[in-house]
Amino acid sequence: MTPNVLESIAHTRAAVSAARQAGSRIALVPTMGALHAGHARLIERARQDGQYVVVSIFVNPLQFDRPDDLERYPRTMESDLQMCASLGVDAVFAPVVGEMYPHTPTCTVHVGAVANYLCGQYRPGHFDGVATVVMKLFQIVTPDRAYFGEKDAQQLAVVRHLVRDFNLPVDIVGVKTVRESDGLALSSRNARLDQEERRLAPALYAGLLEAARLIARGETRANVVKTAAAARIRAARPLRLEYLEVVDAQNMQPVERITGRVIVAGALWVGSTRLIDNVRCDKVVLP
């Protein structure tokens, strides 16, 4: 089945409204395109839940802190649409920038403390941009459910806070990270890695696993965990560890003592490509 490709907000509203009138619940999978198996997992989950599935494809300029990153971001609309067709997506909302931002917005969403650390610390304005576009997408598509990857754990936390703080009538579903066989989390930015960089890139996940192992063994000192994980990553050229942090899984604030559910998150530069990943440590198993 070929999805309905919608470039205008008005047509998207009309399609969603018709689907809802026909008795469907509406699912939204927001993406920036260059779709891969990670995105496919989100779409499959949305499909399994038996809804009218809308995938948005929009490279949101508001969330890019570096112009070169926005410029170099991969755009593969044709194969994206093929993937959407093969996964039974009902509608693809693929607006141009002028449709989403006909003028510079005077009202945007400002994200508070949940964005203070991790990527929020190193990418000024990034999560304000994410929250603003997610708010707009929710107003346009009016989904009952929206699907986000755990790969972007801080983004998922930001979206959960957005929904809670603005009483948005949408259920947020988090989906487990899809990885390559060597552990590297799938990402549209992986396409930029050359052969040698690709070989080194799984170091980030290896470090995070080391952290998870220590925590599972009962280590509660975040500093000890971070040092061991960073050593495992061995941040040497062309690798540069931007951050590696242990945070509370709900509010994304760094912890010194690990007493509950935490996320260990890192950002690694591999050459000129920035990769992020994280693991959630649900249980502290004391020795």
Ligand code: AMP
């Ligand atoms: P993006 O196109 O990178 O903005 O990602 C769109 C959605 O797909 C976000 O909710 C991401 O968290 C999710 N996503 C990206 N990569 C993965 C992955 N490897 N596993 C699961 N979800 C992912």
